[in-house]
Each structure stands twice: as C-alpha cells, then as structure tokens.
Amino acid sequence: MPTVAGVDSSTQSCKVVVCDADTGEVLHRGRAAHPEGTEVAPEAWWRALLEAGNGLLERVDALAVAGQQHGLVALDATGLPVREALLWNDTRSAQAAADLVDELGGPEKWAEAVGTVPVAAITVAKLRWLAAHEPRHADRTDRVLLPHDWLTWQLCGGPGTGAEPVTDRGDASGTGYWSPAEGAYRRDLLALAFGGRTPELPRVLGPTEAAGRTPYGALVAAGTGDNMGAALGLGIRPGDVVISLGTSGTAFALTEHPVGEPTGAVAGFADATGRYLPLVCTLNAARVLSSTARMLGIALDDLGPLARAADPGAGGLVLLPYLGGERTPNLPEAAGSLMGMRKANMHPPNFARAAVEGMLCNMADALDRLRAQDVEARRVLIIGGAAKAPVVGEIAAEIFGTPVTVPEPEEYVALGAARQAAWALAGTPEPPHWPVAAARQIPAPADGTAGRRIREAYADARSMVYG
Numbered sequence: 001m002p003t004v005a006g007v008d009s010s011t012q013s014c015k016v017v018v019c020d021a022d023t024g025e026v027l028h029r030g031r032a033a034h035p036e037g038t039e040v041a042p043e044a045w046w047r048a049l050l051e052a053g054n055g056l057l058e059r060v061d062a063l064a065v066a067g068q069q070h071g072l073v074a075l076d077a078t079g080l081p082v083r084e085a086l087l088w089n090d091t092r093s094a095q096a097a098a099d100l101v102d103e104l105g106g107p108e109k110w111a112e113a114v115g116t117v118p119v120a121a122i123t124v125a126k127l128r129w130l131a132a133h134e135p136r137h138a139d140r141t142d143r144v145l146l147p148h149d150w151l152t153w154q155l156c157g158g159p160g161t162g163a164e165p166v167t168d169r170g171d172a173s174g175t176g177y178w179s180p181a182e183g184a185y186r187r188d189l190l191a192l193a194f195g196g197r198t199p200e201l202p203r204v205l206g207p208t209e210a211a212g213r214t215p216y217g218a219l220v221a222a223g224t225g226d227n228m229g230a231a232l233g234l235g236i237r238p239g240d241v242v243i244s245l246g247t248s249g250t251a252f253a254l255t256e257h258p259v260g261e262p263t264g265a266v267a268g269f270a271d272a273t274g275r276y277l278p279l280v281c282t283l284n285a286a287r288v289l290s291s292t293a294r295m296l297g298i299a300l301d302d303l304g305p306l307a308r309a310a311d312p313g314a315g316g317l318v319l320l321p322y323l324g325g326e327r328t329p330n331l332p333e334a335a336g337s338l339m340g341m342r343k344a345n346m347h348p349p350n351f352a353r354a355a356v357e358g359m360l361c362n363m364a365d366a367l368d369r370l371r372a373q374d375v376e377a378r379r380v381l382i383i384g385g386a387a388k389a390p391v392v393g394e395i396a397a398e399i400f401g402t403p404v405t406v407p408e409p410e411e412y413v414a415l416g417a418a419r420q421a422a423w424a425l426a427g428t429p430e431p432p433h434w435p436v437a438a439a440r441q442i443p444a445p446a447d448g449t450a451g452r453r454i455r456e457a458y459a460d461a462r463s464m465v466y467g
C-alpha cells in the first residue's frame with residue numbers, strides 16, 4: 001500500500017498526516033509548535049517539521065508541504081537566510097505597501113497586473129520594507145522563497161546539493177509579483193519593490209509536477225499555500241465558500257476564472273489544481289478566542305459554554321477584534337475595542353459571546369466581499385482551530401444568515417498536501433478520489449432578526465471608531 005504524507009507548516013504549528021495514498025485514510029498524525037512572533041528563523045520550521053514527522057517521513061512514498069502564505073524568506077548566495085523570515089501577519093510593511101500602490105499608479109494597476117493589491121501581508125511589500133530599512137540585508141539577498149518553498153527545498157536536500165528551489169501557482173500568487181492570469185512572474189514589479197534588485201525566484205511547478213526526491217527516495221510534490229491546501233483537502237467545488245478560523249480568518253472559494261478587484265479586499269489567488277482561489281484574509285480569528293479565555297481566566301474549552309450562556313447580542317457588548325492590527329479592513333495600526341459597556345451587561349458570558357460574535361462579524365464581512373465579486377456561496381464550510389468550539393458554528397449560522405457546514409475536525413491543510421502528493425505519485429489527470437469529510441449541518445435560524453442586529457451593532461461600533 002503506497003503511503004503519502006502531508007505537512008501543514010502554518011503560523012502557530014506544524015502538523016503532519018500520513019495517509020493511505022489510494023483511500024486517503026489517515027494512518028498517523030504529528031504536531032509540533034512554532035515559535036511565537038511575526039519574524040521567525042526558517043530553521044525553526046524545519047525542526048518542527050522533523051519533530052511532527054517523528055520518523056514517519058522517511059517511510060512514505062511521497063510527501064508535500066502546504067505552508068503559511070506570503071512570508072519573506074530572503075537567502076544569500078550560499079542559500080542561507082540573511083535574516084529571520086518576516087511572516088504574513090507582520091504589519092511593519094504597511095507603509096511600504098501603500099507606497100507601492102501609489103508608485104504603480106493606484107490599486108487598479110495592481111489588481112490588473114497580479115490580481116492582488118499589496119497590503120502589509122503581501123511578500124512584495126515585505127521586500128520593499130527590507131530594501132528601505134535593511135539595505136545591507138537587501139544587498140545580500142540573492143534568492144527569495146516563501147515558507148513552503150524553503151521547506152520543500154530542504155526536503156529535497158537544500159543548498160549545495162543541486163536541488164532546485166521551486167514553488168507552485170497557489171503560493172506564487174500571494175507574492176504580488178506573479179500573475180495568476182498570465183501564469184508568469186512580473187519581474188518588473190519585483191524590481192520596483194526591491195530598489196532595482198531582481199533576486200532569483202523559484203520555478204513555478206504545475207499541480208502534479210514533482211519538486212524532487214528526499215534523500216530517502218520519497219517523491220516531493222510541489223506543495224502550496226495553506227489555504228490552497230485546505231481547498232484540496234476538503235475537495236471543494238465552485239459554489240462552496242470555506243471560512244478558515246486559524247491564526248488568520250480566511251474566506252475563500254474555488255473559481256474557474258481569475259478574480260482581481262481594486263479595493264484589495266479580495267485577493268485574486270490561484271489554487272493548487274490549475275484553477276483560482278479568490279480569498280479575503282483577516283489577521284484576527286482563533287486568537288481572539290484564546291486571548292479572551294486568557295483574560296477571563298478560563299480554559300479555552302470553557303469559552304464556548306460560557307458564550308452560550310449569554311443572549312445573542314451579548315447584552316449590547318460589541319468587540320471589534322483587531323487585536324493584531326487588521327488586514328481586511330486594512331487597518332494595520334488598529335487595536336481591538338470593547339464597546340457598549342454598561343453596568344448591567346459586564347458579565348463574563350457577555351464578554352465571551354462578544355468575542356465570538358466580533359470574530360464572526362469580521363468573517364461575515366469577508367463573505368460579503370466575496371459575494372460582491374460574484375462568488376457564489378451555495379455552501380459555507382467552517383474549518384480551522386476555532387471551528388473545534390461547537391458554539392462557533394452555531395453563532396456563525398446566526399450571523400451569516402445561512403446554513404453552515406462544519407466538517408469533522410481534521411487537519412485539512414495537511415490532508416490537502418497529502419492528497420497533492422498522492423496525485424503527483426499517481427500521475428493521473430485528476431487528484432485521487434478521497435472521501436469527503438463527514439460534517440455537522442447547522443441550519444440558519446428561522447428568524448434572522450438577531451443575526452442582523454448583531455451585524456448592525458458591529459458596523460455601528462466600527463464606524464464610531466474608524467469612521
């Protein structure tokens with residue numbers, strides 16, 4: 001029986017699943033933590049991958065890595081990092097992004113060129129920040145990779161072994177210098193961002209092309225970005241919208257045509273199958289809940305039951321959840337706000353519920369932004385760490401005003417990477433047919449009034465603080 005491994009190297013941790021390549025049955029799982037912070041030495045991801053792999057990666061027939069998107073891994077001529085990687089959620093590059101938008105002639109020009117308007121998260125903005133603030137590091141930068149590209153390269157042997165650094169369409173589409181519509185790099189935009197420098201970029205592989213082999217002989221598939229991995233792991237189709245509640249909150253869908261829109265809220269990414277993955281990303285999802293539990297002095301698992309003890313609307317408390325600044329809406333300097341406090345409503349259950357409602361109102365806005373681009377949402381699926389709290393799906397159905405599907409908790413990003421590895425191994429035109437996850441279906445409430453009121457209160461609070 002051939003086996004394949006999928007790696008999810010995400011913001012907070014590295015997860016590994018080993019699967020039967022034919023059926024997708026998960027045979028083993030592993031996990032290891034990543035360091036805190038928004039800049040990380042790539043070596044820490046490698047150590048976490050080895051720990052999560054726990055000796056299993058040496059025994060599989062094929063494997064692939066899906067990684068947190070956009071992170072800047074700048075390497076010198078010997079292939080070593082010139083500094084720690086700047087992650088997607090590092091907001092120091094906000095001004096650099098705004099400058100790039102102006103220099104190209106406005107957001108429409110970026111949407112037209114690469115389907116995505118730079119914000120602090122996008123790699124091209126991080127390159128500009130490096131050029132402007134650390135020119136000595138910029139001068140030493142010979143090659144630029146993304147987190148999944150770098151890990152894929154290490155699996156194939158790494159620098160000095162003859163292994164070629166590669167990436168895939170999905171992750172390349174989050175750089176701001178690769179066009180999903182053209183399927184090509186825009187080196188002019190790279191040069192614009194990086195003071196005229198044009199470092200080496202990884203070759204962009206097609207969905208089933210292999211990156212190489214591990215020293216143990218396993219086929220290494222192209223890998224992809226973590227959201228593209230989740231799409232493949234869930235086997236979504238046009239009409240499905242996935243809301244992923246990890247460190248980031250993302251809302252994304254599969255489309256047959258590239259999407260590019262000038263407000264910059266919807267990023268026009270590519271997927272891992274040759275299609276497209278328009279996506280809205282927030283900086284604040286699962287950690288809104290974990291921070292709230294910490295502040296209330298309760299275990300994370302107790303937050304859901306506590307929130308359930310409050311009425312919809314949390315007695316008038318509204319949490320704007322921008323704890324790490326925010327990407328959508330583009331408020332990189334924002335902080336969270338708790339509004340509507342009165343003597344009568346300052347109880348832990350209301351605070352717990354306001355946190356869940358605030359996180360989900362931000363995601364409801366994300367869903368609306370996708371719909372505004374004619375993305376159909378016939379089915380809304382919720383995944384990611386925060387989806388493990390049953391109350392999240394229930395309150396989501398209320399706030400989104402739609403039924404929601406909560407697939408059985410699983411590492412869908414890692415599963416998608418494993419499915420890509422099985423696909424590359426089989427060499428078939430379509431990915432192997434792996435059964436779709438069992439799911440809990442939560443109907444929308446018959447009366448949508450409460451959900452609408454929660455969203456109105458959230459919108460009012462936001463315009464009171466940010467206009």
Ligand SMILES: Nc1ncnc2c1ncn2[C@@H]1O[C@H](COP(=O)(O)OP(=O)(O)O)[C@@H](O)[C@H]1O
Pocket residue numbers: 010011012013245246247248286287289290300301384385386387388389
């Ligand atoms: N039962 C739960 N309820 C709410 N949040 C949870 C639960 N279990 C895990 N989480 C949160 O999920 C987050 C990790 O989710 P994950 O999707 O793995 O993130 P990432 O992929 O960004 O590393 C953590 O912030 C953790 O606090």
Ligand SMILES: O=C(CO)[C@@H](O)[C@H](O)COP(=O)(O)O
Pocket residue numbers: 010011012067068069070088121174225226227246247248249250279281
């Ligand atoms: O920046 C994005 C998408 O554009 C994020 O979704 C990152 O890809 C990190 O994902 P998680 O660690 O939250 O899964």
